[in-house]
Amino acid sequence: MEKHQYHIQSYCRIRGCAIQINGKPFFNLVPSVPIGDFLKSAYRHLNIDYPKFHKMDGLCKAIFIAVELMALESGPYQRDTALIFSNRSSSHLSDSRHATGIFDTINPVASPSTFVYTLPNIAMGEISIRHQLQSENVFFIFDSYLPEFLVPFTASMLEDGKAGSVLCGWTEITAETCDLLLYHVGISTGPLHNVEQLKRLYNEEDE
Amino acid sequence: MKDDVFIVGDEAITPLGLGSQLNFRHVVDGHTAVTEISDLQLADQPIYAARIDEAHWVGNIKDEHRYTRLEKLFILVLASLIAEYEIPLDERTLVVLATTKGNVSLLHNPLRTFAEERVHISTMTNEIQRYFGFKSQIIPLSNACISGSLAISVARRLLQYDTRYKRAIVIGGDELSKFIVSGFHAFQALADGHCRPFDRDRKGLNLGEAVAAVYLSKIPTNDAVWIAGVGSHNDANHISGPSRTGEGLYQSIQEAMQEAGEPALDFISAHGTATSYNDEMEAIALQRSGLSTTPLHSLKAYYGHTLGASGLLETILGIHSLKNNRLIPSRGFMHQGTSQRLNMITKSTQLPLNSFLKTASGFGGCNIATIFQKV
CATH class of the missing domain: 3.40.47.10 (Thiolase/Chalcone synthase)
Structure with a gap:
């Protein structure tokens, strides 16, 4: 039923402590750096002023940086740019922090500023505010990166005419791992939007 | 032309009981599931909330001890829906599952009796997948309080555009937990009595728990809803x-x-x-x-x-x-x-x-x- 051919207008990969945009290195630190410190350094390297960044949890920060970099390549994003993200651990970083607080045996505490980040789609809210996207958002949870599902679903959203382009991908951020591949799918030029291509971009060796 | 998609069946378990028709009768009769609950496993203070009584549904599930409380609720509703509408479990049946927090009650909980790994939504979903032997992989999504409605939309779109699927089960569920209650309490969003939507004197929400499912098809039945x-x-x-x-x-x-x-x-x-x-x-x-x-x-x-x-x-x-x-x-x-x-x-x-x-x-x-x- 797919009538149109769509293209990957830009893509960003963050793995370990290395960030690539369209396959080219943007920023990296030695892999032993804690993820929080790495994301903070990467934000400084972006050279922008967005104080809300510092309130975000690790999932939101990593997604924020990737979406910011892609905007330089294939942005500015139109208002009807839909968001289709996926990962395995949902909002585990903030979930863990909230749960640690409430089960503390000496001083149990629940903080609203942590609790608000205990939903994975909050990251999509942050991106929508930053880039003024008033679009459809869906956050899927899978065992692993699943282009076999994401590709046809993204195409169906574009075919449906509900979105002009889509920011899509895999965003697995935990205390130990940073594994992100986001890409901007639309009708402009770029590599073809298909499962083989997206497997290749995900598995590409670092330069 | 896009195919039309219909809801041809439904099922739910709530504190008012198992069965969507039964739940409808309860609400038109004005019954509420919200009540004062004093339980230190949920909150340090009494709260107004609605909770499912576990005692009613034990015994209907194979190897019940292998599943968490929420998984049992999911299984119960799915089993009932599948049996009532004789839904084939082949690769033509798409299953979309909506939850905000899944088994989060296990996370760092000193009283938990399952491995903490079970807190992952995909792990929970795999247990449900195995129980029924669905041929197509369950698609879980987590999109805050629109998750249930959004899952219907996602399944509808896949039925319209992905020729692999002929029909879909869409199921959503969440349970009460200290995790959720403490968070909404910290937000000062909880009412200190029965909640009063749209009323002048409304003072916040009550939390509840339920599992609800619909059966989607491209072929309408006599009482289908488009x-x-x-x-x-x-x-x-x-x-x-x-x-x-x-x-x-x-x-x-x-x-x-x-x-x-x-x-x-x-x-x-x-x-x-x-x-x-x-x-x-x-x-x-x-x-x-x-x-x-x-x-x-x-x-x-x-x-x-x-x-x-x-x-x-x-x-x-x-x-x-x-x-x-x-x-x-x-x-x-x-x-x-x-x-x-x-x-x-x-x-x-x-x-x-x-x-x-x-x-x-x-x-x-x-x-x-x-x-x-x-x-």
Whole structure:
């Protein structure tokens, strides 16, 4: 039923402590750096002023940086740019922090500023505010990166005419791992939007 | 032309019981599941909430001890739906599962009896997958309080565009936990009594729990309900507060109405959490949509806010409202309490009903509107 051919207008990969945009290195630190410190350094390297960044949890920060970099390549994003993200651990970083607080045996505490980040789609809210996207958002949870599902679903959203382009991908951020591949799918030029291509971009060796 | 997609079956378990028809009868009779609960495993202080009594459903599940409480609820509802509608479990059946927090009650909980790994939504889903032996992989999504409604939209779109699927089961569920209660308490969002959606004296929400499921098909049955239109838009305004102009919800309603062909709506099943900001935002979005005079209810005072299940549970009750040609009153409402007037349903009136609008909004600024019509 797919009538149109769509293209990957830009893509960003963050793995370990290395960030690539369209396959080219943007920023990296030695892999032993804690993820929080790495994301903070990467934000400084972006050279922008967005104080809300510092309130975000690790999932939101990593997604924020990737979406910011892609905007330089294939942005500015139109208002009807839909968001289709996926990962395995949902909002585990903030979930863990909230749960640690409430089960503390000496001083149990629940903080609203942590609790608000205990939903994975909050990251999509942050991106929508930053880039003024008033679009459809869906956050899927899978065992692993699943282009076999994401590709046809993204195409169906574009075919449906509900979105002009889509920011899509895999965003697995935990205390130990940073594994992100986001890409901007639309009708402009770029590599073809298909499962083989997206497997290749995900598995590409670092330069 | 896109294929039409219909809801041809439904099932739910709530504190009022197992069975969607049974739940409909309870709400038209004015029964509420919300009550005062004193349980230190949920909160240090008594709370008003709605909780399912586990004792009623033990014994129906194979190797029951292998599953968490929430997994058992999911299994119970799926087993009942599959048996009632004789749904094939082959690769042509898509399964979409909506939850905000899954097994989060296990996380760092000193009283947990399952491995902490089970806290992952995909791990939970795999257990359910194995129990039934579904041939196609269950698709889980987690999108705050619009998860249930959004899952219907996702399944509908896949049925329309992905030729692999002929039919779909859409299921949503969440359970009460200290994790959730402490968070909403920290937000000062919990009412200290029964919640009162859209009322002048509303003071916050009640939390609840439920699992609800619908069966989607491209082939309508005699009493099928057509999913006529869907719209979903982010406010792009604030991560934990609704837009003051109701922009995302307004756009969602516009899009759903346009797709459905601007039908006359017989009633609206609103989100209506009974927090001050949410209900005011909805009233503004509905006024902007020209729907201020359409009869409207919120079902939160019957069940509390059931999070990832709420969109599905409230859709199912709306469908039974259509089939029975009977409006469900908005429990807890007495005095107009929003800047824009709404036509609140206060009596369980019998009248011909053909279509309704279901809305939902959630943290992260997400909104969804869906229009359902009798075939």
